[in-house]
Amino acid sequence: MLKLSKKTEYAFMAARYLALNNSGHCSTAKEIAENYDISRELVAKVLQNFARSDIAASFQGVKGGYVLKKNPEEVSLFDIILSVEDKHHLTNCLSEDNPDEKCSHEDGCKIRDPLIEIQKRIDNLFLETSLKQIL
C-alpha cells in the first residue's frame, strides 16, 4: 500500500481549486464538489480542516465559503496532509502516541530507527513540494 487517503487527495484538489480561484472570490464546498464530482460533505470537512489549520479563511452564511489564507508557494503538500490527516506515519510504532522505544515486538524488532529516518525523508518530499507546484 503506502497510499494517500481519498481525504488527502480531495484536500490536494480542493487546495488547488482555492489557489486557482482566489481573486477575491469565496469558494464554497458545493462549488468545489460539483467541479470535481465528489461528495459535498467530504469536501466540506476538508475545508473545515483547512480553516482550523489556518490554510484557508472561512466565511459563514449566504455568500460564505473559503479563501486561501496564504500564497500557494507558502503552503506545502505536507501542510495540507497534516491539516487533514491525523495519522501520517509509516508504522504504528513511529507515531507520537507511542513515544520512544515502545514497539509491540519488544526489543525483537530493530527496524524502527531506519524507518524513522526514511519517514523523515518522505515527509521532506511533501514539505519541499508547494501547492504552487501542483497548479
Place this chain on the structure above:
Amino acid sequence: MLKLSKKTEYAFMAARYLALNNSGHCSTAKEIAENYDISRELVAKVLQNFARSDIAASFQGVKGGYVLKKNPEEVSLFDIILSVEDKHHLTNCLSEDNPDEKCSHEDGCKIRDPLIEIQKRIDNLFLETSLKQIL
C-alpha cells in the same frame, strides 16, 4: 496514513532475521514467528513471497526452511516491499492497472503528475536502503 502494512513490517523483520542467521542454517517460519512473537502463518506467507521473488531459497520437508539467496547489501527495502505487497502506490490512479490518463475525476484532478514524481522519489528512498542497513 501513508503507512506500511503489517505484512511489510513482518517482511522487514523476517528478512533481517534471515540475514542475521545465514550461516548455512535454514530458518523456519515457526522459528521466526516465535522469535518476534507474531503469527506463524503470516510469517510463512511472507517467506513464500520471498521464495517466489528470489530473495530467499526454500527447502521443504523436515529440516526445511529458508535461507537468503543474496547478500544483505544486494537486497533493497524496495525489493522486500515489492515481494510482499501488490499495491504500493500513493494513489489509485497511479497504479498500473489504471494506465495513463485514467483518473476517476476525469480531467478535473490535475494532481496526478506531481504525485507520480513524488512516488518515484519515495520508491527511491526504499530502493537506496539495503537490508544490510537495517541489521
Place this chain on the structure above:
DNA sequence: TTGATATAAGACTAATTTAATCTTATTTAT
C-alpha cells in the same frame, strides 16, 4: 423577520482493506 444558503461539528452507516486463521496438499528427513 423569514427563507435560503452557507459553514460547523459530530454521529452514524456502509464499504473496503488488512490481518489473522483455517484447511488441505505436498515434500522430506528420520
Place this chain on the structure above:
DNA sequence: ATAAATAAGATTAAATTAGTCTTATATCAA
C-alpha cells in the same frame, strides 16, 4: 510410517476509510 516443514488458497475477523445524515448556527437579501 511419522513428524515437521513448505505451498497455496479459502475463510473469517478486525480495523480502517469513505460516505451519509442530522442538528445547530451564521448571514445575506427579499
